[in-house]
Amino acid sequence: MRNHGKQLLGIALLLCCLLALTACSAVSGVEQKISNIGTVTLEKQTAIEEAEAAFNALSTDEQAKVSNYETLQAARTTLDKLIEADKEEKEKRARELKDQQDAVSLAEKIITVMGTTFKSPMNLTVENIWYRHTKFDTVESWDFTFQISAPNGYGNYVNEYYSMTLFDDDIADPDSKLKEEVRSIRILGMGELWRKNAITMQYGGTQMSATDVQSVQSYYITHVKSY
Numbered sequence: 001m002r003n004h005g006k007q008l009l010g011i012a013l014l015l016c017c018l019l020a021l022t023a024c025s026a027v028s029g030v031e032q033k034i035s036n037i038g039t040v041t042l043e044k045q046t047a048i049e050e051a052e053a054a055f056n057a058l059s060t061d062e063q064a065k066v067s068n069y070e071t072l073q074a075a076r077t078t079l080d081k082l083i084e085a086d087k088e089e090k091e092k093r094a095r096e097l098k099d100q101q102d103a104v105s106l107a108e109k110i111i112t113v114m115g116t117t118f119k120s121p122m123n124l125t126v127e128n129i130w131y132r133h134t135k136f137d138t139v140e141s142w143d144f145t146f147q148i149s150a151p152n153g154y155g156n157y158v159n160e161y162y163s164m165t166l167f168d169d170d171i172a173d174p175d176s177k178l179k180e181e182v183r184s185i186r187i188l189g190m191g192e193l194w195r196k197n198a199i200t201m202q203y204g205g206t207q208m209s210a211t212d213v214q215s216v217q218s219y220y221i222t223h224v225k226s227y
Helices: 002-035 042-056 060-064 069-117 168-172 174-183 190-202 210-225
Strands: 125-136 139-151 157-167
Touching: 002 042, 002 069, 042 069, 069 125, 069 139, 069 157, 069 210, 125 210
Parallel strands: none
Antiparallel strands: 125 139, 139 157
16 A cells, blocks of 8 residues: 555656646747747737737746746737838828829829810920829818920920919819819929929929829820820
């Protein structure tokens, strides 16, 4: 009986040791996962989530033994900030892309009306376009400056600069407004142009890409030919 009791006691002690080793191994495993995170970037999201899952799988006593848990908490805080910043950046790029697409669409309408209003519509060439989209409360506006190569009446071509502003009502139904604007449009002198462009750029104006300018020019030519 004594030997049997000693055997049972030995087995119990062995089980306790195995459980302790298992717990230590689990804690060490979590600590290693946390250490492996390193510098926090968006690419480390999976590693952080795996470390969090491993930590949550521990018992309360085991969690208390994880020596670098604060590192995991800090990593989560940093990751959340990076995720939010990335979301804001993507939303900003989406807004900029929509502005770009809307600017091209409006520029196509404007330059087409110019072509069907001026005396020599097929001789106009769009060289550059600057635009600024502004929203304030419920008011929306677009400022455009066009650099256009046009005949000067003496057999030569010169660069002329045209500027106009469209408000939200004009944008919704632009054709009549555009014709009115084009007829009374101001041809800016070079000095005034640079002042205007400086102001436009200062307040968030954008120079349209060469590809988009070419799109406007192509649309203008196609539209005027079929007008």
